[in-house]
Amino acid sequence: MHFTSETSSNGVIERTFTLDDVTGVLWSPESGPAGAPLVLAGHPGGLDKKAPGHVARAHSSVTIDGFHVVSIDAPGHGGRPRSAQDERWVAEFRRARAEGSPxxxxxxxxxxxxxxxxxVPEWQATIDAVLALPDIGAHVPIGYSGMSLAGAIGIPLAAVEPRITAARFGWLSEHDSLLAAAKQITIPIEYLLPLDDKEIPRGFGLELFDAFASADKVLHAFPGGHAQVPTDGRLDTRFFARHLGRAVGRPAA
Amino acid sequence: MHFTSETSSNGVIERTFTLDDVTGVLWSPESGPAGAPLVLAGHPGGLDKKAPGHVARAHSSVTIDGFHVVSIDAPGHGGRPRSAQDERWVAEFRRARAEGSPxxxxxxxxxxxxxxxxxVPEWQATIDAVLALPDIGAHVPIGYSGMSLAGAIGIPLAAVEPRITAARFGWLSEHDSLLAAAKQITIPIEYLLPLDDKEIPRGFGLELFDAFASADKVLHAFPGGHAQVPTDGRLDTRFFARHLGRAVGRPAA
Known part of the structure; x- marks a missing residue:
């Protein structure tokens, strides 16, 4: 892991890094005790690790909960080159969406x-590298948060990665591999389902939610289309604060 | 409204009352500012206003949020006589349930x-009477909370009662009148849907949730059967605290 920049504002230290050919960013509290939990924050498809809403949510986790938050660009996103096969796929689903094709x-x-x-292996290498940092340490609780493409990555990741102990997903397109991975997952799950998403039938959201083997899981459904997350508190159950704990000594929200 | 007893414990004043032939109970903070919000708490069918879980939830609203909470026995519940028609209905659905009849x-x-x-008119008379009490006052924000039978009462109540400004429902058996009433409701709604309820198909829960005309609504779905509400925080969005406000001067949760 090679840090490429470090800045600080409003109580948040931001360090960009590269790890082999992966580009990423780590946000941390400017001050606070050691042992703070770590949230892996995946970005939705078409965006990247520095998308404004994504950064705002990360800052909020750092300043309110005292967490570290790490995000990496997905393959073909941010500064990372897109393969010829990915280019074809993206062109194909953009055409299908424009044509309203089922x-x-x-x-x-x-x-x-x-x-x-x-x-998935890139996230696992990222976890290894972040936990090796002296200001984080090998034993911090880890959560994963990701919607849409980042949910499609996070579900198979959580299925194979025992260091992740709580996860928040949503906006998933229908794919059998997601159902198979969800059946392997037993950690606490929070799942977000917009009910008016024209691109994703709500039936798959319910089927996928049912598939998680977790006893502690909850689905939050709400009006709205793709990627329109209500930010008025109606979905806020303090999920990561409850499951990862709060860094000792941080002020209460 | 005629108070029939008054006791106090753990910071909560409990006053039982009668209002014509309705029996009820009002829980209030032992100390706190005037103008605290009021929650109308309906009890599920087969129980009454003093059912232990129901009382525990009321105490929590009083001590954590500083709210007043009022509950009345539904017709044929608690100390109230059951009509001959109600007796027949109860016998009939108990038999149908025992036989596993659809x-x-x-x-x-x-x-x-x-x-x-x-x-519904009993609740409206109760609101009139409680708001006339000098320690409550005519202008406090009012919420309604009720599952199962208490949801079946609360939905038509909220449809005709503009003093109710936020409501929490769940566990509703399928009835067209509920869909019609829900279409009249525009206040913030929180809806609880257990996904393994053998007695109530989840499809009706989604249909009813869709019917609420409220822009600010959220459905929380979770594993479990009838009346098994998770109390581990996964459903806790501080709904009434967000929508009714917190009594000024109460300590934060």
Missing amino acids: SFGHILADYCASVAERA | SFGHILADYCASVAERA
């Missing part, structure tokens, strides 16, 4: 599954 | 709709 969801899900296969 | 849900829903018709 095959849109399946093309997108196939693309997501392919990106996920490549991204 | 008609169970509809018999229960018809019974709930009949109880609701009688209970």
